[in-house]
Amino acid sequence: MAESLAKDMGFEAQSAGTNPGQKIAKNAILVIEELGIEIKNQYPKSIDNINAESFNKIISMGCGVKCPNLVISEDWGLEDPFGKSIDFYRKTRKKIQSLLQQLSQTQTDA
Secondary structure, three states, X not given: OHHHHHHHOOOOOOOOEOOOOXXXXXXXXXXXXXXXOXXXXXXXXXHHHOOHHHOOOOEEEEOOOOOOOOOOOEXXXXXXXXXXXXXXXXXXXXXXXXXXXXXXXXXXXX
């Protein structure tokens, strides 16, 4: 969700995890598409396949995961919505949007 929301706001972004699933969660697709944002071309990626040096910031969503091989710029401390209700996914989407808005504002002010 974060990758598609960030790209929609004009950020260059990639999302990756320490233990990515086989496909994007159905509820994640639904809540992003509710905003008219296309997410179906995305796929789960491992942090091992991301060139971390090509990004200015690496932001952890939280979810209780540690990434010893990455320098984390920020940790947003979000609870992983996987397996939770569609409403929980919507709340998580809203939190990500708010945090991205704050990040955008911080970059504008810099």
